[in-house]
Amino acid sequence: MSVTEALTLVAIVGAATYAMRAGMILTLADRQLPEPAVRALRNVGPAVLAALVVTLVANPEETMNGVTLAEVAGLTSAGVVALRYRSLVPALAAGMIVFWLIRWAV
Amino acid sequence: MSAAGRSFGDDDAHTRLFGAVDREALRDSLPIFVPAIPFGFVLGVAITESAMPSGAAYTSSLLVFAGAAQLTLVSLAGTVSLWTVALAAMVINLRHIMYSAALAPAFSRQPKWFRWLAPFLLIDQVFAMVSPRTSDPPERFRSYYLTCGSVFFIGWQAVTLLGIFFGSFVPASWGLSFAPGVMFVGIVVLMLDRRASVVAAVVAAVVCFVAVGLPNRSGLLLGAVCGIVAGFLTDRAPRREAVGAR
Known part of the structure; x- marks a missing residue:
């Protein structure tokens, strides 16, 4: 692939990504959204990020989407610690430590 | 005067852009950025193995600034048609439309320059961090957003470059690519x-x-x-x- 082709590809994806990120902000910021739309949009964060976690961990080419016991335990630990301490640092530490320990032990 | 009643037409954009590093945002951003480091390394390695010239592939960190889409871009390049690569990367980024819609009401009291600049920095982590801040006063929301976004943008450039040069030295057996998933679980639970x-x-x-x-x-x-x-x-x-x- 030539440099020109590569830069063209990056520019196209960059422009499209910006359009996706900016589109709704630029068109809806000055409008009063209907109440049902506002309520629906409040669920965007939890829904998209929960699906993102699954996408990051799962591998569709393996049995049970390739999710291991160590991964499930790590994610669960992170969730429980985040819920208990309302902080991301201990959640991240707990999740990774449990993941490493179980992977090492099994 | 209420924040909603202010006119932002006379704002000194330069002062507002560079003169307001939000310390709380800085403190919040750093631990969330840590799990992105292994991802940046993975991307860096993928860039060195891509059919794209490394320099051109690196520009995706500057212009696209979206890890998963960039990984798709550099991995698929040269294996399928140009438009197929572009389409695949764009489909992965479609979730940003939902982020944009969810944050749109928070921009009703923001100046135009910020409405145009902020979306460029709207990645998963920034969305997660600023979502609970939408009811903050406009100036506070803006400084928090810009600080978070800047930390991630500058940091992402650094880790991508480090990944290009040193990524192959980190053993895959460490399982560091699992870290972003752990971080996002924590963010979801807090939401x-x-x-x-x-x-x-x-x-x-x-x-x-x-x-x-x-x-x-x-x-x-x-x-x-x-x-x-x-x-x-x-x-x-x-x-x-x-x-x-x-």
């Missing part, structure tokens, strides 16, 4: 403040898990849409009961 948000997250995760084999990671979008609808219906349920009881 669960209502029954509807719990339903939205659970439904999204289950549907995405079932549909994870769909092409171009479109299982993510399907899961997200199902979760949003399920959360919306959960919010509506008590109202229906109340109407029915009359």
Whole structure:
């Protein structure tokens, strides 16, 4: 692939990504959204990020989407610690430590 | 004067852009940035192995600034047509439309320059961090957003470059690529403040898990849409009961 082709590809994806990120902000910021739309949009964060976690961990080419016991335990630990301490640092530490320990032990 | 009544037409954009590093945002951003480091290394290695020239592939960090889409871009380049690569990367980024829609009301009291600049920095982590801040005063929201976004943008450039030069020295057996998933679980849990948000997250995760084999990671979008609808219906349920009881 030539440099020109590569830069063209990056520019196209960059422009499209910006359009996706900016589109709704630029068109809806000055409008009063209907109440049902506002309520629906409040669920965007939890829904998209929960699906993102699954996408990051799962591998569709393996049995049970390739999710291991160590991964499930790590994610669960992170969730429980985040819920208990309302902080991301201990959640991240707990999740990774449990993941490493179980992977090492099994 | 209320914040809503201010005119932003005379704002000194330069002062507002560079003169307001939000220390709280800085403190919040750093631990969330840490799990992105292994991802940056993975991307760096992928860039060195890509059919794209490394310098051109690196510009994706500057112009696209979206890890998963960049990984798709550099991995698929040279293996399928140019438009197929572009389309695959764009499908992965479709979730940003939902982020944009969710944050749009918070921009009603923001100046035009910020409305145009902020979307460029709207990545997953920044969305997660600024979402709970939408009811902050406009200037506070702006400084928090810009500081978070700048930390991630500058940091992402650095780790991508480090990944290009040193990524191959980190053993895959360390399993560091698992870290972003752990971080996002923590972020999701901190967002669960209502029954509807719990339903939205659970439904999204289950549907995405079932549909994870769909092409171009479109299982993510399907899961997200199902979760949003399920959360919306959960919010509506008590109202229906109340109407029915009359």
